[in-house]
Amino acid sequence: MTVLSEHILEEIRDLPSKFPQPRSAVMPALDLAQEELGHLTPEAMTEVAHELQLDPGYVEGVATFYTLFHLAPTGKHRFYVCTNLSCMLRGADDVVARLKSEIGVHEPGEVSKDGLFSYEEVECLGACEYAPMCRVDHAYHYDLTPDSIARLVAERRNGGSAVAAPKKARAPRKRKADA
Amino acid sequence: MPELRGTVGGPVVTEWFGTQDLYKLDVYKQKGGYAALRKAMVDMKPVDITNEVKTSGLRGRGGAGFATGTKWGFINRDMPGPKYVVVNADESEPGTSKDRYIIENSPHMVLEGIMIAAYAVGANQAWVYIRGEYDEPYRMLTEAIAEARAAGYLGPKPMGIDFPLDIRLYRGHGAYICGEETALLESLEGKRAQPRSRPPFPAVKGAWGRPTLLNNVETLATVPWIVNHGGSEYAKRGTEKSPGTRLMSVSGNVKKPGVYEVELGQTFRHVIMELGGGPPDGRNVKVFWPGGSSAPVLPESMLDTHTDMEALAAARSMGGSGGVIVMDDSHCIIRAAHRLLKFYAHESCGKCTPCRVGGDWAVRTYERILANEGSQVELDILQRVSDALQNGRCLCGLGDSAGWVIDSTIRHFRSEYEDHALRHECNVGAVTALA
């Protein structure tokens, strides 16, 4: 039994032919694995390596370089809150403080007890004219205040169907299954 | 789409911004879109296109400001085998959001610029390396590419010319260093993004070992206008050595943050006080970063500095990415510098020792100062680390940028550093001790 399902492995096998050289498939393949499992386990990375005929150590070396790959479990909804300068100057620290208390965690990467939430403090997300801002469930949220971040948490905790599932956007305009 | 904050109906790049549904192909075409591609492919020879861009004087908007037409001329169009255009849409320089603004407003303008560039340098395939967090811009480009394919602009015979064209997207995964051109190429090839030493330059040996033209989103988005109106028309704007306009993302402590199209040579006073609306009531500008966090800071007394690259160089700074970060007098320069050094330390790829080690040293030193444990020793360490990071000791510019933050904030705010380090006082009354 593999940890990645057969159709994912098949998609991964198809990736190399889409690039001038097959190695370029490694990150898109890790995306597929992470999308299925939530984070990248050693077994998953080994399976990716196997399908792409690469060394597992190589694949792990790539995964650990990039912050959007997660090697430990994360919450179902991951908040990436920008705390770089333009957001900091407009109150990002207060937003982070409120977020931590709302989801009941003490540090970045820690998963809330219900498994629903975790957060990261991240570098500039390129939307500084809307500072402070964050990214959650593959969408940006702007002009944050402590109250508005609390609302984003509440919507995800209660709403269920009101909030899109945290799936990777792979095809445009495709309706995704609700959470 | 959220409320647009920035220039609409501006002189060049933003000319059509604000048009309802401009992101759709038919609306873009109604405005005059893809006329430049037709003109370039049907009426012009590739070398004429490159010459037109040379005449315009356009300089790269990604950070380094290299002459765009000259760069295009480096690619040997007649060399057999694949050649690529790679588009830098990694936009991760703190304070910079203009490429996102362009893509979200007018994805087809970006595609049209890419197609013209590809035809000019003889590349049949282009890759857009877009930062992974840009979900919406990615979706918009994906749809625009599908529309362009269906319309035949991409495919075997664009504009009826026997020159197959294809544009593909590649998503980044969260690493500032991927904006550096050779690190970007490593990443595109499926590797850890560590810069390569140059030469060979990408024009000779770039993506997958092949000749590659690498340009920023805004640079390419400017090209359709230049082809439509002529290079000399573009060169009438701006200054002699920094012609044209550029998009400046104004953020931080201003009343009207936004992405503004600015004619080069205007002053920062105009950009910050008029376009950006100035600082909040009752506050003054204390300092600004004129070209992203990597551009050495300028104090309020230098608001009349002009935005062209020569004026900025004379002021010992640079135009960089066009990100203007404004900080008012309620904030502490040491805390700001500490935050940025944390950024550079975190984003160092680890290949060059001064950058890998220096960033962390600086962060720890700032933390001692902010915890009121500073002394002359800390000030000396900061200066030494800053020197070690600069002047070509690292393969890419990341180390220099970190050094410039330290160096320029000390240069303009020495008394504040001394208050903090020697007297354990913060003159803006901010809480000095770190949590």
Ligand SMILES: Cc1cc2nc3c(=O)[nH]c(=O)nc-3n(C[C@H](O)[C@H](O)[C@H](O)COP(=O)(O)O)c2cc1C
């Ligand atoms: C650390 C570092 C980060 C950079 N980040 C970006 C970036 O996010 N986007 C960009 O276009 N250029 C960035 N650059 C500049 C690129 O290396 C390159 O000069 C540019 O993309 C070339 O395109 P242009 O000539 O059109 O400006 C960065 C450079 C360095 C040293």
Ligand code: FES
């Ligand atoms: S600093 Fe937060 S989005 Fe740029």
